[in-house]
Every structure is written in C-alpha cells, then in structure tokens.
Amino acid sequence: MTGNESPTGRDLTELLSAVQNLLLDAPRVEQFLTELAKLAADVVEPPASCGITTSYDGQPRTIVSSDPRAAQVDEGQYAGGWGPCVHSLATGEVVEIADQESDPRWPEYRVHAIALGVRSSLSLPLSVNGEVVGAMNLYDFDEPEAFDIQNRRRAETFAAQASTALTLALRQAHDAELADQLEQALATRSVIDQAVGILMAQQRCAADQAFALLRKHSQNNNLKLRTVAERLVAKVSGQPAPQVAAFQRRPNGAGGEPRPGLNGGGAGASPGASRRG
Known part of the structure; x- marks a missing residue:
C-alpha cells in the first residue's frame, strides 16, 4: 500500500484529479463547491463529515457541506466567534481535536459539538499565496483520535489542492455577481x-x-428613478420598457480571465451615464 492509499478508501491521486475535473465540469459554482465538500469527506478513512468555511462580508460562513451535520457543527461556532474552524480561518493554523470530550479549548463550543455527537475533528486552512481564503473542517462522529498521521497527511494534501480550487470558484462567483450588477446598471x-x-x-x-x-418626480413620489422612467416609457409606447441584452461571460483571449461581454458587441457609456448611475 502506498502513502496515497487508505486500506479501503479512495486513492488520493484519484481525489485530486476529481477536483480538477470539477472545475471543468460543474456548471455552477454552488454545485462545484458541494461536490468539493463531498470529495473532502472521502479523503480520510473512515469518511468524515466536511464543512467548508469562508469569510463573506467580514463574517465566517459555511458555504457548502457534505451533509447537514457538518454545517450544524460549523454554524454553532459563528455567533460566539470561537471553535476550531473559526480559529483556523482567522489564524491559518491547523486545528486538531483528538478527543472532543476532553479537549479544554473553547468550552462553549465543546458543549455544542458534543451535543451534536462530534468525537474528533480536523480543521485545515485553505491558503493561496499566503492568504487564507477558507477552512476545510472534517468531523468524525464515531471515535476519538480518528485523524491519525496518514489521514492527516491525506487531508493536508487535499486541502492544498482545494485551496486553489476554492479561490477560482470564489472568483467566478464574484465575476458572476459583477456581471449581474453591470447588467442592472445598463x-x-x-x-x-x-x-x-x-x-x-x-x-x-x-x-x-x-x-x-x-x-x-422620483423624489416627490418616493420612487426609484428607474421606476419613474419605466412607467413613462410604458405610458407613451403602450408596452413595457424593453430590456437590454443580457451580459454573457466569455474568455478574454486564450487562457485569460472570464469577463462580462454583451451579445452583439460592447456598449460604450453614453453622456451623463455616470451622473445617472
């Protein structure tokens, strides 16, 4: 047996390759992240529950989990700002809890975790270029000391691969949000x-x-400027105001980043556009 294999678990090389395939095959960011969490759960033997935490608007949030129990354990840490996944996200440190019942750290979290059946856990930072972009949290509900040396090495190797994948996925989500904002502005x-x-x-x-x-008219009637404009156009034309072509993301040259584009070509800003927002 090689260092990449567990007695009955999936080959680590297979799991790492699956991460790359997800980036190419998953049609939506949400689906990609969900499948990533499921793969992470299979990294250790026996399989664990996995939650992936990242910071959104300055607050930690579980963006995906392999199952509902992992999300419950994660989310119980956010209100008080204590627990292994929050600590790993904030400091970039690996946090292992060998025996949840006897671990002295974060006593409030310990009560929460034990109530949910956690026996041991491993939280690993997801870092790219020295920046922590998330935390991968593995929870075992069967026995203490579930994360032996081999399981920990497999998890750390997978976390390094998942870090890059998570960065790309979050960038895609940001690009999609930006495209929506541009479409609304246009x-x-x-x-x-x-x-x-x-x-x-x-x-x-x-x-x-x-x-x-x-x-x-917008100010006097407490209406958005767009609403006033739409009503005027509809009144004069007898039809709802026409919608502009939707933005579509397309490659910016070979190997380039995705960028917002318009069907049928770009659109330049008209005079006064910045004034009107």
Whole structure:
C-alpha cells in the first residue's frame, strides 16, 4: 500500500484529479463547491463529515457541506466567534481535536459539538499565496483520535489542492455577481435615456432639464428613478420598457480571465451615464 492509499478508501491521486475535473465540469459554482465538500469527506478513512468555511462580508460562513451535520457543527461556532474552524480561518493554523470530550479549548463550543455527537475533528486552512481564503473542517462522529498521521497527511494534501480550487470558484462567483450588477446598471441607464428622450420631445427642453424633471418626480413620489422612467416609457409606447441584452461571460483571449461581454458587441457609456448611475 502506498502513502496515497487508505486500506479501503479512495486513492488520493484519484481525489485530486476529481477536483480538477470539477472545475471543468460543474456548471455552477454552488454545485462545484458541494461536490468539493463531498470529495473532502472521502479523503480520510473512515469518511468524515466536511464543512467548508469562508469569510463573506467580514463574517465566517459555511458555504457548502457534505451533509447537514457538518454545517450544524460549523454554524454553532459563528455567533460566539470561537471553535476550531473559526480559529483556523482567522489564524491559518491547523486545528486538531483528538478527543472532543476532553479537549479544554473553547468550552462553549465543546458543549455544542458534543451535543451534536462530534468525537474528533480536523480543521485545515485553505491558503493561496499566503492568504487564507477558507477552512476545510472534517468531523468524525464515531471515535476519538480518528485523524491519525496518514489521514492527516491525506487531508493536508487535499486541502492544498482545494485551496486553489476554492479561490477560482470564489472568483467566478464574484465575476458572476459583477456581471449581474453591470447588467442592472445598463438596463437602468437604457430606460432612463429613453425617458429623457421622451421628455425632451414633449417639453422641448435639453437633456439635463429632462433628467431634472425625472429626478424631481422620483423624489416627490418616493420612487426609484428607474421606476419613474419605466412607467413613462410604458405610458407613451403602450408596452413595457424593453430590456437590454443580457451580459454573457466569455474568455478574454486564450487562457485569460472570464469577463462580462454583451451579445452583439460592447456598449460604450453614453453622456451623463455616470451622473445617472
């Protein structure tokens, strides 16, 4: 038996290869992360429960778990800011609890973990270029000292691979969120431009004066500027305000980062776009 194999568990090389395949095959970030947690649970023998914690808006959060019990153990640590996964995320240290019933650290967490049946655990930081981007938390519910030297080495090797994968997944999620924001901004600007054009024709005024009329109506009626514009366009045209083409992510050249793009080409900013937001 090699150092990459456990007596009955999956080959470590197979698991590491599966992480790479997930990046290529998973259609959504959520699915990728869920499958990553399931793979991590199989790294040790016998399989453990796995939760993956990261920081979101400055707060620790379990983004995925292999099963509900792992998420419950993770989330019980967040309110008080204590426990192995929170400590690993904050410090970049590996935290092993050989026997949950006798471990003196984090007494409040110990009560919570024992109530959920945790016997031992291993929390490993997920780091890229010296920056901790998450923590991989493995929980055993069967016996103390479940993470022997071989299991720990396998888990550490997998965590190093998962660190890069998690960074890429979070970047994709950020890019998708940015694309949504850009799409909303473009849709808002488009309908406002249409409404300004209508008012310029109706009132025989300049663009700045027409925009001021829209903004005044928005403030007086406590409505969003986009809502006022949509209603005006719909009233004049007799149809709902048309929606702009959706953003699509596409490669930025060979091997480049994904970036937002428009069907049919890019769109430049129109005068006054920054003013209107």
